[in-house]
Amino acid sequence: AAGLSVKENVRVATETNVDITNLPASISSVTMASGNRVLLFGQTDATENGVYSYTSSGSSMSRTTDMDAGSDYPGAFLFALEGDFSEQGFVCSNDGTVTLGATNIAFQRFTGLGQISVNNGLEKQADTIGIANSGVTTARIADGAITSGKLGSGSVLTAAVGDAQI
Numbered sequence: 594a595a596g597l598s599v600k601e602n603v604r605v606a607t608e609t610n611v612d613i614t615n616l617p618a619s620i621s622s623v624t625m626a627s628g629n630r631v632l633l634f635g636q637t638d639a640t641e642n643g644v645y646s647y648t649s650s651g652s653s654m655s656r657t658t659d660m661d662a663g664s665d666y667p668g669a670f671l672f673a674l675e676g677d678f679s680e681q682g683f684v685c686s687n688d689g690t691v692t693l694g695a696t697n698i699a700f701q702r703f704t705g706l707g708q709i710s711v712n713n714g715l716e717k718q719a720d721t722i723g724i725a726n727s728g729v730t731t732a733r734i735a736d737g738a739i740t741s742g743k744l745g746s747g748s749v750l751t752a753a754v755g756d757a758q759i
Contacts, residue, residue: 597670597684600659601630603644605676606683606700608635618650621676625650630657632673632683632700639697644671656693663691666698678702 605621611633618624620631629647631654636642644660659665669685682704691698711717714728 596668598665598668600644600665600669600671601657602672602674603630603632604647604674605629606632606634606673606678606681607676610635610637613641613645614653616647616650616652616654620647621673621678623676632671634683634700639699640694642698642700643693644669661693663693663696666691672704680704 604625605623607621609621611617611620611631613633616625625631625647627648631645631647632643633645634642643666644657645654646657648654655661660669666685667687667689670682672682673679681702683700684703686699686701687696690696709717709722711722714725715722716725716728
């Protein structure tokens with residue numbers, strides 16, 4: 594916890610660029626209300642990244658009072674409560690001096706990775722994602738995708754190939 598500066602949580606976080614001078618009605622699939630806190634961490638201009646207070650659709654928003662100075666950023670730590678990054682934590686990875694409007698600001702997601710779901714023949718066990726037993730079907734393999742050059746010596750065993758499979 595050394596070096597972390599805990600901030601008030603945000604309602605939503607988004608890695609999609611948001612026009613902070615002409616706000617949409619929803620961010621990260623959540624209909625916003627005046628005063629909602631928003632973490633922007635994917636702005637085209639990375640100097641705009643940070644925590645903002647939402648006003649209303651079509652209006653502009655400004656940085657929140659706890660994140661409106663450069664010294665507020667290094668080690669800033671917070672959670673998103675709703676939206677695409679619901680229940681995931683973020684930390685500002687800037688470790689030097691931050692000058693608002695001039696320094697690119699970066700946030701890294703550091704929790705919530707266990708919330709990944711899998712499908713289409715994949716399985717997740719703890720922090721490992723792999724191919725499930727019987728998970729890959731011919732419908733998922735493109736014609737010509739597997740060639741003898743892509744198979745290692747001894748990678749296909751006779752016992753592993755069912756009757757009438759080739």
